[in-house]
Amino acid sequence: MIEVILKKGKEKAAVLHHPWIFSGAxxxxxxxxxxxxxxxxxxxxxxFLAYAYFNDQSRVALRLLEWNENTTIDKDWYAEKLKNAIAARQHVLNEETNTCRLVFSEADFLPGLIVDKYADFLSLQILSSGIDAVKEELIEILVNLLQPKGIFDKSDAGARKHENLAEGQGLLWGEHPPEFIEVKESGIIYHINISEGQKSGFYCDQRDNRQILAAYTKGKTVLDCFCYSGGFSLNTLKAGAAQVTSVDSSALAIETLQHNMGLNGFKQADQFSIQSDVNKQLRIFKEEGKKFDVVVLDPPKYAPSRSALDRAARAYKDLNRLGMLILEKGGILATFSCSGAVDMDTFKQIIAWAALDAGREVQIIKQFSQPEDHPVRMSFSEGEYLKGLLLRVL
Known part of the structure; x- marks a missing residue:
């Protein structure tokens, strides 16, 4: 096996079981x-420090896999890692929920592999050259373990460019997914399309947070910003919200939400859908004097890297300031960041600035995080990308 020797003093990350070593080391x-x-x-x-995937085209030159020198990285090793990851999620799946993340990259010791289960179909994202090299073996193992109807490749993420890999999408094994796969989460039905576009139309990382928020919405007026396919909107309606207004800039998102409303038997009179830029729409609500009891702010990733942190902080602050201004006194704000570059302490500081600019006092009720099928390794804090706050705005 080819040996890679690190510079003097650059072994600390490997010794601490952090899975990344940068090219400069x-x-x-x-x-x-x-x-x-x-x-x-x-x-x-x-x-000896570890076994790793090598890539001289990436800033992350080594993605560490295994720290036991006596272990062989072969098909049995991959089978064990996949089996362990899937077994750890089995209790998440039940009659109420048939979708979740089965493999979460570095968190499951398979850097660059994400596997999502959507009912009887699997969606794969292959984001590292090491995983790409053993793709066929992984597919065979997943078929043996799960017997899915089909496995679809969603490896069109920009992360592949960093590994000098071409973007790819298409059927990997079995049946081609239908136009709509019917999935259930917490008893709510969603129709999603995993074979078109870059996204599945559904994010399972907010599963727990949707239910936590819903408990505060019975009889309340709710504004769901960046509603996407309607996860927060549908959960609050199920919990008895008096009225839900959903905003997204995407016409497809609004169409998907309205479709999912019908699937679950919710009345259109209880929900209003607005296709609009969220920041623009929040300013319109402010000018109109419109107020809500509950506001949800779940924007896309504003800080894809640390270099974008300052710009992202300004965007998060302005968004949250506007959200606070249209809340009734004592209203609830659920605000999120899915930017890995924004840690919780930074996010809290941003919200504090927003509250100061809005002239509102704010209490933290709960802290949101990603669910257990998106675990965070103690040696890899970068895996903790989703964070949020449930706030009472006075």
Whole structure:
């Protein structure tokens, strides 16, 4: 096996079981590994550190897999990792919920692999050259473990560019997914399309948070911003919200939400859908003097990297300021960030600035996080991307 030796003093991350080593930490390579090849990683003092995927096209030159030198990275190793990841999620799936994340990349010791279950179909994202090199083996293992109707490739994420991989999408195994797969989450039905576009039309990482928020909405007027396919809207209606207004800039999102409303038997009179830029619409509500009891702010990723943090902080602050201004006194604000570059302390500071600018006092009721099928390894805090706050705005 080809050996990669790190520079003196650059072994700390590997020793602490962090799964990334950046290209600047590499001293020399004994051989010429292919991108995606498994290599052994050694300290400058010739101590074995780990086995890793190698990629000289990525800033993350080494993605660490295994710290036991006596272990062989083969098909049995992959089968064990997949089996363990799937077994850990089995209790999430039941009569009320048939969709969840089965494999979450570094959190499950498979850096660059994401597997989502949508009823009888699987969606794969392959984001590293190492996983791409063993794709066929992984598909075979997943078929044996889960017997899905079909497996679809959603590896069109921009992350593949960092690994010098072409974007890809298409059927990998079995039946082609129908136009709409019917999934259930917490007893609510959604029709999603995983074979078109970059997204599935549904995010399962907000599963727990949707139910937590819904408990505060009975008899209330709710504004769901960036509503997408309607996860928060539908959960609040199920919980007895008096009226829900849903806003998204995407016509497809609004169409999907309205379709899902009908699937669940909710009356259109209880819900209003607005296709509009959220910030623009919040300003319109403010000018009109419109007030809500509950506001949900679940924007897309404003900070894809740390270099975008300052710009993202300004965007988050202005969005939350507007949300606070249209809340009734004592109203509830559920606000989120899915930017990994924004940690919880930073997010709280941003919300504090927004409250100051809005002239409102704010109490933190709960902190939101990602659900257990999106676990966070203690040695890899970067995996904690979703955070949020449930606030009372006075």
């Amino acid at each position: 590499l001293d020399r390579i004994k051989g010429k590994p292919e991108n995606g090849e498994v290599v052994s990683v050694w300290s400058a003092d010739k101590e």
